[in-house]
Amino acid sequence: MPLRTAIANQKGGVGKTTTAMNLAAVLAIGGRRTLLIDFDPQGNATTGLGLPKDPARGTMAAVRGVVDGVLSPTPVEKLQVLASCPDLVEAEGLLSRKEGRERVRAALDTIGADFDEVLLDCPPSMGGITRAALGWVDRVVVPIQCEFFAMEGLTQILSVIEQVRTGENPRLELAGVVLTMFDPRLPFHQEVLENLRAHLKEKVCRTIIPRDVALAEAASHGVPVVDYDCLSLGAYGYLELGKELARHGGEA
Amino acid sequence: MPLRTAIANQKGGVGKTTTAMNLAAVLAIGGRRTLLIDFDPQGNATTGLGLPKDPARGTMAAVRGVVDGVLSPTPVEKLQVLASCPDLVEAEGLLSRKEGRERVRAALDTIGADFDEVLLDCPPSMGGITRAALGWVDRVVVPIQCEFFAMEGLTQILSVIEQVRTGENPRLELAGVVLTMFDPRLPFHQEVLENLRAHLKEKVCRTIIPRDVALAEAASHGVPVVDYDCLSLGAYGYLELGKELARHGGEA
Ligand SMILES: Nc1ncnc2c1ncn2[C@@H]1O[C@H](COP(=O)(O)OP(=O)(O)OP(=O)(O)O)[C@@H](O)[C@H]1O
Ligand SMILES: Nc1ncnc2c1ncn2[C@@H]1O[C@H](COP(=O)(O)OP(=O)(O)OP(=O)(O)O)[C@@H](O)[C@H]1O
Ligand SMILES: [Mg+2]
Ligand SMILES: [Mg+2]
DSSP states (O other): OOEEEEEOOSSTTSSHHHHHHHHHHHHHHTTOOEEEEEOOTTOHHHHHTTOOOOTTSSHHHHHTTOOSSOOEEOSSTTEEEEOOOGGGGGHHHHTTSHHHHHHHHHHHHHHHTTOSEEEEEOOSSSSHHHHHHHHHOSEEEEEEESSHHHHHHHHHHHHHHHHHHHTTOTTOEEEEEEEESBOTTOHHHHHHHHHHHHHHGGGBOSOOOBOOHHHHHHHHTTSOHHHHOTTSHHHHHHHHHHHHHHHHSOOO | OOEEEEEOOSSTTSSHHHHHHHHHHHHHHTTOOEEEEEOOTTOHHHHHTTOOOOTTSSHHHHHTTOOSSOOEEOSSTTEEEEOOOGGGGGHHHHTTSHHHHHHHHHHHHHHHTTOSEEEEEOOSSSSHHHHHHHHHOSEEEEEEESSHHHHHHHHHHHHHHHHHHHTTOTTOEEEEEEEESBOTTOHHHHHHHHHHHHHHGGGBOSOOOBOOHHHHHHHHTTSOHHHHOTTSHHHHHHHHHHHHHHHHSOOO
16 A cells, blocks of 8 residues: 655645655655656646646546556656646546545556555645545645745645545545745745744644755756756755655655 | 726746736726725735635625625725635636626626726636636736746646637737746746747736745735835836736726
8 A cells, every 4th residue: 555645735836746746756766666646737747757748648537437558657767657637627526526536536546556655746726636635645745835825825725634634534644834945045934934833843844945946947857856956955855855754654 | 897807827826916916006006996806715815915804795795696895995095805715615616607607797797897997816727716707807917937837837828818718708818928026047037038928929018027025025914015115126017017008908
């Protein structure tokens, strides 16, 4: 049974995809057989790893219950991807209904069985797709920027996680809130960090991901940051986050 | 009849809310009676202007067809807001159906009648809410960051605009694509800008909004940037954008 982790936050542009892609790459390089599921109709994790979008394979096929021939290899040996495509926007409606959620979970159980880790990149909303993902995983990582609007949405995502935990998925836990695009020169970033640590205590990941243009550039080259510039601050950040989260989860 | 403008892009975190709030403030300060509609369940435009979220008034009331007592005043004299609340997430489903869209449009026709300008802040998705907004407005402004993932989504939003124009709303036009969080020190920001200008020509706004922490700080104080620090680059950027878009639109 793989360890399943959703990367979710309804606030847009907080670094969900960047975290999902680079964490998946770090886990795979560390020897874990890793599956990255791109559950976002935008498909940024798919193109961020240089893969094409194809409606016949990938996540939309799994939503329809298909389990064979759906995976795509990546430039990283132990990393495979369940790719997105624009049709995935139809999944919002399909997964709002119970039978839709049951079908995709059965498919993901089969597709994910041979992996050690499964990561799911979620869209910026709290609709059917994100809730279906939260209903299937063991834990959730919430990337967040040190900005007012992002902080505002935090209570919302934490309460949805609690709802899913007391409802459909009792084993769901918050693995941690990870600060992204952190700029230590900005006083209000420091203030927000202190504020967050005071409220959420050990639920705030010790690893902080700094703002580093190498992360954006790597994505435009279709490779994870550890392949693009392994000496960058961004690469170091995600290597550290991989180690920190490995201790959290059920290390096989 | 007011000039109606949607601020939309399904990519998250590109500056939709920051653009909607600050453009609305600039138009109001310039003498236009301005209504800002917060169509995003996250409600960042509502709190960004220091307003409370209230399920009994605001956009969710309009979605249910209510037109009286729904507006909130703001610190800016000629600016009023149709506030968001978390219940607005229910509107995604309601507005995917034709009768839901017709009801909210009739309500917005009445609510917006006494204004010169109406701006709509959209959520980061291409679902029912954004499509209903595009079906009602005269023009759309697409904020975009100079980043790979944001560029990728541009073709998607431009094709949805075209679909709505040839379908439900023949008068819909693209007022412009506006670059936000621009950092002239980053070579790939310059490259993306040149690339965008080559493809979209005059549809790329001449005004570019620079990365300026004053914009994020103003939001955390619940005021538009022109009130927070009128000498900031962010304030200057939105004043210029207001002028540029005024030339575009049907100046009363
Ligand atoms: N630490 C970082 N330093 C610099 N740029 C970053 C960093 N993390 C992410 N980015 C860039 O910021 C933008 C937003 O990040 P990303 O797309 O990963 O966020 P997201 O939460 O997945 O967005 P969405 O809500 O649209 O799914 C991207 O262009 C990405 O390349
Ligand atoms: N020009 C800018 N300079 C610096 N920070 C900015 C700028 N524009 C926006 N921001 C900040 O970046 C973050 C994202 O902007 P904003 O929330 O306006 O984007 P959005 O597209 O509305 O996001 P969502 O997709 O979640 O609705 C916010 O924290 C905001 O304060
Ligand atoms: Mg993403
Ligand atoms: Mg917004």
